Amino acid sequence: MRPEDLLCPGPSGLYSPLGDFYVDPVRPVPRALVTHGHSDHARAGHQAVLATAETLKIMAVRYGADFAGATQAMPLGETIRIGEVAVTFQPAGHVLGSAQIVVEARGCRIVVSGDYKRRPDPTCASFHPVPCDVFITEATFGLPVFRHPSDAHEIGKLLASLEAFPERAHLVGAYPLGKAQRVIRLLRDAGYDRTIHIHGALEKLCRLYEKEGVALGPLAPATVETGRKAEFAGAVVVGPPSAFSDLWARRFPDPVPAFASGWMTIRQRAKQRGVELPLILSDHADWDELTATIAELGPAEVWVTHGREEALVRWCELAGIRARPLHLVGYEDEGEE
DSSP, X not given: OOHHHHOXXXXXXXXXXXXXXXXXXXXXXXXXXXXXSSTTTOOSOOSEEEEOHHHHHHHHHHHOTTSSSEXXXXXXXXXXXXXXXXXXXXXXXXXXXXXXXXXXXXXXXXXXXXXXXXXXXXTSOOOOOOOOSEEEEEETTOSTTOOOOOHHHHHHHHHHHHHHOTTSOEEEEOOXXXXXXXXXXXXXXXXXXXXXXXXXXXXXXXXXXXXXXXXXXXXXXXXXOTTOGGGGTTOEEEEOGGGGGSGGGGGSSSOEEEEESGGGGSHHHHHHTTOSEEEOOOSSOOHHHHHHHHHHHOOSEEEEEEESHHHHHHHHHHTTOEEEEOOOSSOOOTTOO
């Protein structure tokens, strides 16, 4: 069977004719299988949604309890049949609840990675490699320039700055879903036990992470009242990157603007955003992780869904692997992860 008979790209996203379902559709559909909770993959309005229990909870927090007509929680590692297709969810290592979706029929296996990374993350289950005929991969950081340093190194930069500038608040821009909780947990694992202040946009998701067993330590609202500005000297404040360009950020004492993102590899990008302390922390695979994953899985074909498609396609061709870009529309780098 041709892989395209099992899963093929269309205007609404990847569609399975044999199962009559979509994977991460970009518009409302009758049946959606969702890899994870970021809004460029998880949208409201579907008639039915199949996802991990954590992803369903994240969607409910972000969109309200009635985000879909019906929902079904899919345990990791279990297999169900949808039409002629066997469907299994496996961990993707991206954010809480993130999954790869494995679809199989008539002797053909396709793995839809969604977004993923390979390095350990204390806030979510690690990527589970699944050998396959076709691997559908992202390529957000699909250029050789993107080789992310260790998490410990980047958190060490933040801790060193806190020690060097105890009179300044450190404002860490981090995407509210996944990145913010990971930064907080990495600080805790590095021995930082002081209260961390969070923007209101992070509160519900941090609370959900803690309910799901991810300990974040003492947190408090990042609210600066008249006469209390000095209390934030030397404090860590975590919030969405967009918040640091408005009046909210100016309330803190001589703040150190920091930004946790894989894009901080590009110095000019950090400079343009006024970032004094760039932290190269990404929830996506870097170039080495992308290429190593493809080599490990040994697929006959690689389809690249979004990001820097051409470079990864070319790498596959040079490695003797058939590859093509899917040019799917609607998947952005939400929150600059």
